[in-house]
Every structure is written in structure tokens, then in C-alpha cells.
Amino acid sequence: MCALRTARHALFATGGFFVALLVLRVIILGTISVLAYLSLILPEEAWKPLNYLSLEPTREAVTIDADGRTLTADIYRPDSVLPAGRDRPAVLVFTPLLQRATKDPRVVNFATTIARLGFVVLVPERPPEDRTFISPKDPSDARAAWHYLRRLPEVDDDRVAVFGMSYGLGPVFVAAAQDAEMRERIPLMAGLGGYGDLAEVMRYALTGDFSYGEVRGHVEPDAWVYALAVENVERAIPSGPARDALLAAESEEEFRKAYAMLPEESRERIRAFSPTAVADRIHAPILLIHSTDDLAVPYTESLRLRDHATASKRVIVALINAFRHGDFYELNAESLRERYLPSLGASLGFLYAFFSHSSF
Numbered sequence: 001m002c003a004l005r006t007a008r009h010a011l012f013a014t015g016g017f018f019v020a021l022l023v024l025r026v027i028i029l030g031t032i033s034v035l036a037y038l039s040l041i042l043p044e045e046a047w048k049p050l051n052y053l054s055l056e057p058t059r060e061a062v063t064i065d066a067d068g069r070t071l072t073a074d075i076y077r078p079d080s081v082l083p084a085g086r087d088r089p090a091v092l093v094f095t096p097l098l099q100r101a102t103k104d105p106r107v108v109n110f111a112t113t114i115a116r117l118g119f120v121v122l123v124p125e126r127p128p129e130d131r132t133f134i135s136p137k138d139p140s141d142a143r144a145a146w147h148y149l150r151r152l153p154e155v156d157d158d159r160v161a162v163f164g165m166s167y168g169l170g171p172v173f174v175a176a177a178q179d180a181e182m183r184e185r186i187p188l189m190a191g192l193g194g195y196g197d198l199a200e201v202m203r204y205a206l207t208g209d210f211s212y213g214e215v216r217g218h219v220e221p222d223a224w225v226y227a228l229a230v231e232n233v234e235r236a237i238p239s240g241p242a243r244d245a246l247l248a249a250e251s252e253e254e255f256r257k258a259y260a261m262l263p264e265e266s267r268e269r270i271r272a273f274s275p276t277a278v279a280d281r282i283h284a285p286i287l288l289i290h291s292t293d294d295l296a297v298p299y300t301e302s303l304r305l306r307d308h309a310t311a312s313k314r315v316i317v318a319l320i321n322a323f324r325h326g327d328f329y330e331l332n333a334e335s336l337r338e339r340y341l342p343s344l345g346a347s348l349g350f351l352y353a354f355f356s357h358s359s360f
Contacts, residue, residue: 032117033351041328041340042103044249050116055079055113061102064124066144069137073124073145074102076115077154085158086105089359090120092146094172095165096138097228100337101125106326107165118359134198134232134273143179146172150185161188161358166297166325170275177278188357190287191354193325196276196295196305199259199267202246205229209252210298222295237266280306284358289318289350296325314357318350 035050042048057076064071083090091114095101102108102125111121124145126135142162150157152312164172169191176183195201204231206211230247237243245258259267271277279286285307290302299319306315320343322328322335329335 029352029355030348032355033348035348036113036117036351036355039116040110040333041322043071043091043331044109054116057112063149064144067140069127069359071124071126071141071145073122073148074111075112075152076119076121076123078115078118078120080118087159088118088120088154089159090122090149090155090160091358092149092160092162092172093121093123093144093165094142094145094162094168095123096141096171097124097167098125098165102358116356120149120152120155128257131149133235134346135165136269138273139178142168142172142184143175145181146175157185158185159358160185161190161354162186164189164191164194166193167195170198170273172193173275173278173282175283176284183281185285186284188287188354189282189284190289190358191302192289192352193291193294193297194275194288194305195301196274196308197278197301198270198274200301200304201297202229202270203235203249203252203255204257205296205300206233206247207249207251207255209255210300211252212300212304215300215303217298217300219295225296237262237270255265262343275305276308279305279312280310282309283311283313285314285316285353286312286352287316287318288351289320289347291323291325292319292321293323294325316350316353318346320346329339 030121035053039048039050048173055078057078060077062073062075064073078088093111093260095107098104098107102123107123113124115121122145124141126141146160146162149155150160162172162176164170172189176189200210200212205221205225207217210217210219233243233247237246242258242261242263245261246255249255249258286306288302288305290297290299292299302317302319306317309315322339322343327337331340
């Protein structure tokens with residue numbers, strides 16, 4: 001009887017210990033998520049708690065060989081010491097269409113925030129001549145950058161996550177589908193304002209129409225996004241009546257009719273750059289955050305990608321309205337009431353899941 005009582009007490013003690021660890025983990029991740037959120041949404045000149053609770057990360061410019069061409073990149077490293085034998089988690093931030101990505105204040109703030117929280121962060125950018133065009137080299141660039149990051153001596157090679165911004169999410173999906181090591185070792189695929197079907201993004205950019213399932217909508221096409229779409233269509237699709245009809249389309253019906261007229265080779269190339277074509281090969285957790293006000297990529301694309309990621313261990317889509325396409329709304333009383341507070345739960349939930357899957 002005494003032995004039974006002792007065993008029961010030991011069991012309760014063990015169970016209490018694990019519960020305490022779980023609670024501690026939740027508290028730590030919750031705190032990290034709040035600190036990251038404040039750092040991301042507050043303007044640069046504002047008082048940010050994370051800046052006073054962590055050291056400024058170091059930043060190093062490097063070059064990466066990507067199948068024969070040279071990428072420039074910045075590495076952000078935490079300026080803190082780890083216990084002996086411990087390596088750091090890392091994140092590849094991939095946004096190839098963004099000109100001078102390593103200098104963009106939004107990317108710099110994101111990378112700095114993540115590095116302050118203990119991650120090594122790599123931000124590559126393309127050669128200047130390719131920066132505004134969708135390139136068949138983008139997946140190989142993503143693959144080369146990910147392997148480069150894994151080889152850094154301070155990085156835990158089993159904790160190298162990927163964060164694809166906007167168009168950048170597509171190439172990292174394609175790269176992971178093509179590279180068995182990348183596909184099997186990535187702990188997390190995350191994306192902000194990403195897409196599922198490149199043809200649907202073209203339709204949105206050219207006509208303002210978007211739809212998925214029962215969701216349908218229309219916005220006035222953004223001038224910059226429209227010009228970028230036209231530039232890429234003219235570069236990638238042979239001239240002729242089909243391309244002219246595509247560029248002249250003003251509705252979903254006109255777009256689909258023109259798209260069906262395109263050469264099979266052009267349609268296959270567009271399909272090959274669509275994450276939905278390869279999403280069923282990705283087993284890592286997938287986290288997507290998207291603004292319902294996004295004028296570059298409709299939020300329905302994250303819903304589309306979620307439904308195609310049938311092999312993933314976990315897929316989370318956070319829909320918020322606190323930013324446009326990478327730009328947070330100005331923080332004031334009105335935006336706080338109408339945007340930031342309604343989006344708070346989804347935003348913190350996304351960050352909590354991001355840190356949970358990429359750092360533990």
C-alpha cells in the first residue's frame with residue numbers, strides 16, 4: 001500500500017513538472033510574440049520594449065553562389081552568447097521581386113526583430129538586372145540561400161525555417177519540392193501576402209477581380225501592381241493576339257478566355273511557378289498571414305494554398321486588416337480601433353505559431 005502511494009505521488013509530481021514546463025513554454029512564447037508584434041507595428045522612432053530587452057544584432061554583407069550566379073545578402077546575428085554546445089535557429093527571408101531588399105526598411109525591421117529574439121537571419125537579393133521580373137532562377141536562388149544558411153557554424157541545421165514575402169513564397173515552395181533535403185529538413189514554411197496560383201494573381205493584377213470558393217470580390221487595380229504585371233507578361237509570353245487579349249482583359253470572363261488562348265508552354269511555365277502545383281509534397285507546417293486589404297495579391301490566395309497543402313502537418317492562415325501589402329497602416333486612434341485591435345488575436349496567434357515551430 002505504501003509503495004502504491006509512493007508511486008502515485010511520484011506520478012503526480014512528474015505530471016506536475018511537465019504541466020509547469022508547458023505553462024512556462026506558453027508564457028515564454030507568448031511574451032516573445034508580443035514583443036515581436038510591438039517591434040513590427042511601431043514606427044522606427046517609437047519606444048520599443050524589445051530594443052531595451054535585447055542587444056542590437058550584428059549585420060554582415062556576404063555573397064552566395066547560386067548555380068553560377070552571385071547573390072548578395074545580409075546576415076543578421078544575435079549579439080548574445082549561447083551556452084556551450086547550443087546552436088541557433090535560423091530564418092531565410094526570401095523576397096526576390098523587392099528591389100534592394102537588403103536596404104528596404106520593412107525587411108530590415110523584420111530581420112532585426114527576429115535576430116533580437118535569438119535567430120540568425122539571412123536576407124538575399126538578386127542581381128540588379130533581374131529585380132523586377134519573375135525569373136526561372138528564383139527557386140535555385142532560394143535553394144542556394146537556404147543551404148548556405150544551414151552551413152553557418154552557429155546555426156542548428158535542423159532549425160532553418162523559411163519566410164517567403166509576397167511573390168517570394170512561390171519560389172521557396174518550388175525549391176523545397178525539387179530538393180529532397182530541403183523538403184525533409186525544413187521545420188517551417190511561412191509566408192506573408194503570398195500566393196497559390198500565379199495565374200490568379202495575374203488576373204487580380206490586371207482586372208481587379210478575385211475569387212475562391214464562395215468568396216468573390218473586385219478592387220480597382222493598383223497602378224504599380226498593374227504595371228509590374230504588364231511588364232512580366234510582355235517579358236514571359238510571346239507577342240500575339242492571345243497576349244494582347246490578356247492585357248486588355250477587364251473581367252474574369254475576358255481574362256479566362258484570353259488565358260486559355262495562350263501557348264501551352266506559357267501556361268505550363270506559369271503553373272510551374274504556382275505553389276498549388278507542388279504544395280502536396282510539402283510536409284512541414286505552413287503558416288500564412290494575409291491582409292484582406294492586399295492590393296497586390298488577394299487574400300483568397302492564402303486560402304487556396306491552404307486547401308492544396310494536403311500533406312502538411314499543420315496549416316494556419318491568419319487573415320488580418322492591419323497592413324496592406326507589407327506596409328502597416330499608420331498607428332493612430334482610428335486604426336487602433338478598426339484595424340489593430342480586431343487583428344490582434346490572429347496576429348499574435350501567427351507569431352506564436354511561428355516561434356513555436358521554428359525555435360523549439
